[in-house]
Amino acid sequence: MMTTIPPPEIEPTESLLDGGKSGGGGLLHLGPVDVKRKAVDDPSPEPVRTGIWVGLAAITMSFAAFTSALVVRQSTANDWRHLTIPPIVFLNTGVLLVSSVTLEVARRRVARYVRSKDGKRAAPLLWLSATLLLGLIFVGGQYAGWLQLRAQGLYLATNPNSSFFYVLTAMHALHVLGGLIGLARVIYKLREPVLSLRRSTMDATSYYWHFMGILWLYLLLVVWMKL
Amino acid sequence: MPTFSRGGLMSDVSAGAVEQHAPPQSFVRKHVFSVDHKVIGKQYYALALVAVFVGMALSWLMRIHLVWPNAPIPGLQLLSKIGAPGGVMTPEYYLSLLTMHGTLMVFFVLTNAPFAAFGNYFLPIQIGAEDMAFPRFNMMSFWITFVAFCILVAAFFVPDGPPISGWTAYAPLSAVGSDAGPGEGLGQTLWGLSIFVFCIASLLGSLNFIATTLDLRTKGMTLARMPICTWAWFITSCIALLAFAVLLPACLLLILDRVAGTSFFIPAGLVVSDRLQPHSGGSPLLWQHLFWFFGHPEVYIAILPAMGIISHILINSMRRPLLSHRVIIYCMMGIGFLSYMVWGHHMFVSGMNPFSSLLFSFPTLMITIPATIMTLIWLGSLYGSRLRITAASLFALGFISMFVSGGVSGFFLAQPSIDIYLHATYFVVGHFHMVMGVAAIFGVFAGTYFWFPKMTGRMMSDSLGKLHFWLTFVGTYSIFMPFHYLGLAGNVRRYSAFVDDFLVPLIPVHRFITFAALLTGAAQLIFFYNLIHSRFRGEPAPPNPWECTSLEWTMPSPPPFDNFGGNHPVVYHDPYQYGVKSSTGDYLMQDSPEQAGA
Numbered sequence: 104m105m106t107t108i109p110p111p112e113i114e115p116t117e118s119l120l121d122g123g124k125s126g127g128g129g130l131l132h133l134g135p136v137d138v139k140r141k142a143v144d145d146p147s148p149e150p151v152r153t154g155i156w157v158g159l160a161a162i163t164m165s166f167a168a169f170t171s172a173l174v175v176r177q178s179t180a181n182d183w184r185h186l187t188i189p190p191i192v193f194l195n196t197g198v199l200l201v202s203s204v205t206l207e208v209a210r211r212r213v214a215r216y217v218r219s220k221d222g223k224r225a226a227p228l229l230w231l232s233a234t235l236l237l238g239l240i241f242v243g244g245q246y247a248g249w250l251q252l253r254a255q256g257l258y259l260a261t262n263p264n265s266s267f268f269y270v271l272t273a274m275h276a277l278h279v280l281g282g283l284i285g286l287a288r289v290i291y292k293l294r295e296p297v298l299s300l301r302r303s304t305m306d307a308t309s310y311y312w313h314f315m316g317i318l319w320l321y322l323l324l325v326v327w328m329k330l
Numbered sequence: 331m332p333t334f335s336r337g338g339l340m341s342d343v344s345a346g347a348v349e350q351h352a353p354p355q356s357f358v359r360k361h362v363f364s365v366d367h368k369v370i371g372k373q374y375y376a377l378a379l380v381a382v383f384v385g386m387a388l389s390w391l392m393r394i395h396l397v398w399p400n401a402p403i404p405g406l407q408l409l410s411k412i413g414a415p416g417g418v419m420t421p422e423y424y425l426s427l428l429t430m431h432g433t434l435m436v437f438f439v440l441t442n443a444p445f446a447a448f449g450n451y452f453l454p455i456q457i458g459a460e461d462m463a464f465p466r467f468n469m470m471s472f473w474i475t476f477v478a479f480c481i482l483v484a485a486f487f488v489p490d491g492p493p494i495s496g497w498t499a500y501a502p503l504s505a506v507g508s509d510a511g512p513g514e515g516l517g518q519t520l521w522g523l524s525i526f527v528f529c530i531a532s533l534l535g536s537l538n539f540i541a542t543t544l545d546l547r548t549k550g551m552t553l554a555r556m557p558i559c560t561w562a563w564f565i566t567s568c569i570a571l572l573a574f575a576v577l578l579p580a581c582l583l584l585i586l587d588r589v590a591g592t593s594f595f596i597p598a599g600l601v602v603s604d605r606l607q608p609h610s611g612g613s614p615l616l617w618q619h620l621f622w623f624f625g626h627p628e629v630y631i632a633i634l635p636a637m638g639i640i641s642h643i644l645i646n647s648m649r650r651p652l653l654s655h656r657v658i659i660y661c662m663m664g665i666g667f668l669s670y671m672v673w674g675h676h677m678f679v680s681g682m683n684p685f686s687s688l689l690f691s692f693p694t695l696m697i698t699i700p701a702t703i704m705t706l707i708w709l710g711s712l713y714g715s716r717l718r719i720t721a722a723s724l725f726a727l728g729f730i731s732m733f734v735s736g737g738v739s740g741f742f743l744a745q746p747s748i749d750i751y752l753h754a755t756y757f758v759v760g761h762f763h764m765v766m767g768v769a770a771i772f773g774v775f776a777g778t779y780f781w782f783p784k785m786t787g788r789m790m791s792d793s794l795g796k797l798h799f800w801l802t803f804v805g806t807y808s809i810f811m812p813f814h815y816l817g818l819a820g821n822v823r824r825y826s827a828f829v830d831d832f833l834v835p836l837i838p839v840h841r842f843i844t845f846a847a848l849l850t851g852a853a854q855l856i857f858f859y860n861l862i863h864s865r866f867r868g869e870p871a872p873p874n875p876w877e878c879t880s881l882e883w884t885m886p887s888p889p890p891f892d893n894f895g896g897n898h899p900v901v902y903h904d905p906y907q908y909g910v911k912s913s914t915g916d917y918l919m920q921d922s923p924e925q926a927g928a
Contacts, residue, residue, distance in 0.1 A: 150463030150546065161533050168623075175616045
């Protein structure tokens with residue numbers, strides 16, 4: 104432990120601006136940057152990128168806990184009553200999956216807009232807004248699903264199956280609402296006269312959103328198989 | 331020495347890495363809603379101080395009641411007319427105080443002080459960053475913790491008082507509502523809400539610690555060059571991230587059982603207070619599984635930062651590195667990993683399948699291996715060293731002593747056949763108070779004496795610190811060692827008075843413990859005095875009073891708002907270059923370009 108490691112080579116600070124070597128740069132560093140887009144091209148390390156993965160790990164753990172609670176509860180239950188998933192839920196699933204596609208298109212459009220000097224932001228804004236709208240439709244659709252379940256006389260406390268259905272879907276919807284706030288923030292930043300949207304923010308938002316889609320597919324599988 | 335997985339890649343902290351924030355001007359932004367990690371660290375410390383004082387006062391009330399169950403405690407009736415009519419606490423109110431003592435101590439002291447307080451203050455500085463990765467999240471995590479604290483304390487002021495279910499809130503007692511006894515109404519709901527909110531804050535905090543450590547290290551600060559305490563906070567944040575992510579859903583389900591009529595934890599046909607509970611098919615064991623999946627790693631959330639802190643201090647006091655820096659880090663990782671496989675050892679007598687007991691017993695015994703290796707490294711490194719005796723190094727030694735004494739009883743409890751006898755006795759209470767409570771608090775004391783000069787710019791009185799150490803050291807042993815004997819004699823925990831034939835002969839031991847607890851508590855006044863007096867009247871502290879090598883000692887005391895004045899340090903050395911020849915003496919600062927002489 105007493106050995107002294109030779110000091111690492113230190114790059115001159117200027118190299119930070121030439122892109123891509125350190126931190127979360129990637130795609131968008133293309134040579135000299137015009138001031139307007141400097142914020143986007145800043146290649147310094149992006150804790151947002153790490154932060155989002157760490158956050159997703161925590162969310163995964165939470166839903167793993169919910170799942171194991173479900174499995175344990177089912178194994179001890181004599182009151183397990185299978186429920187029919189409200190049909191609109193499948194439609195919602197489609198909407199959420201399509202929103203992932205629109206977001207991916209939006210992400211590429213944002214990148215293209217930043218790359219080209221005379222790009223217009225209308226296209227990326229349109230795709231982002233479409234994603235936001237689809238997200239809202241998903242949450243509204245889930246709400247409609249709860250209403251359908253209520254119409255069948257299945258409330259939160261009716262039986263363990265309905266309890267878990269409401270808890271799992273509501274927790275997921277809450278996380279989706281968080282994603283919608285993130286999307287709204289991205290749109291707001293993209294609309295600003297001096298672009299302040301960082302690539303890492305765009306990426307992190309989209310990772311989160313795609314994760315919500317994957318998580319939903321998983322939850323749907325659990326609900327379909329177990330409840 | 332090879333570098334860690336980043337292959338020697340250093341994060342370049344540049345202007346864009348952290349959201350820039352100018353020094354705040356207004357009082358509110360400077361001291362209340364501050365985004366500065368140092369202010370937030372101090373806020374966590376202050377909150378922990380308030381919590382530890384309340385928690386300690388509760389333990390005095392309980393100790394007095396245990397020995398003189400019918401003697402009125404003046405003023406107690408003001409806290410609760412129903413719980414303590416005429417100042418004499420009811421058995422239920424004893425349980426309420428016990429619950430609040432445990433909850434305050436575990437969540438708001440043992441999680442906040444060693445991890446959130448010192449981690450917030452020193453992790454960014456020790457890696458050469460100007461702040462945490464997400465300063466606003468950081469501010470939020472403190473204030474959410476504060477809200478959680480207020481919600482918990484509010485339970486004192488609801489009509490039937492705080493919950494009686496203990497800090498573990500075992501279902502169905504905690505789930506069925508006011509039928510289960512005083513405090514199980516609104517008080518228990520507030521408890522669940524408080525812990526739910528606390529989980530959110532801890533998750534935000536852990537996320538911040540992890541992102542900061544991975545992304546904001548300055549040039550040259552490879553993972554292998556991070557001080558041991560930085561490693562400890564980093565590993566702890568990984569543990570906390572996964573542990574609190576499980577407690578959060580558990581609390582949600584508990585709250586739903588209480589307020590929404592669901593049946594996650596309440597079985598069918600349960601009759602409480604002559605009333606059939608309107609629930610069906612829930613599993614009380616499920617709560618225990620979810621709770622202890624969090625609860626056991628929580629022990630390490632409390633103890634790992636203390637291990638890191640005392641390693642850092644011991645190395646500085648010995649003026650030489652530990653026998654192995656790397657093995658200590660691997661051991662901490664091993665403990666973190668194993669901590670997720672042992673939760674069932676809390677449930678040996680809960681009605682779990684006996685074969686699962688065996689499965690949980692094995693990793694529990696395994697976890698003693700990294701713990702023992704660490705202890706041997708500390709002791710081996712101490713052997714033959716010329717230790718500089720300060721209040722900080724004494725508390726670091728005290729930590730090792732407590733950790734060993736409290737840990738040894740863990741060997742017994744890890745074995746189902748022995749645990750069946752010892753479970754829920756004072757043996758367990760003695761075990762966890764020593765190994766988790768007092769040891770972690772000794773880490774906090776050591777850290778306070780060590781870093782106080784940096785945090786405030788003034789020195790604490792070392793003589794008072796040493797006096798505080800000896801009184802506390804002897805005092806805590808006097809309190810918690812006899813607990814083990816009580817447990818062996820079959821003294822069950824959570825009883826509010828000892829009237830059974832086999833317990834009456836043990837009352838003198840309890841009386842001794844009560845006196846020891848009151849005296850040890852009084853000795854903490856020395857610490858409070860030292861803390862407050864030194865803050866305003868202490869000797870001005872030089873930048874590096876302990877001749878320490880890590881980055882926090884390269885800056886003035888207290889550090890300026892942006893830590894490094896905009897110039898990020900470059901790190902050239904391992905964290906512990908002691909016992910070398912250099913222009914500064916027998917040590918080399920991490921950011922010194924000088925090469926160490928032989």
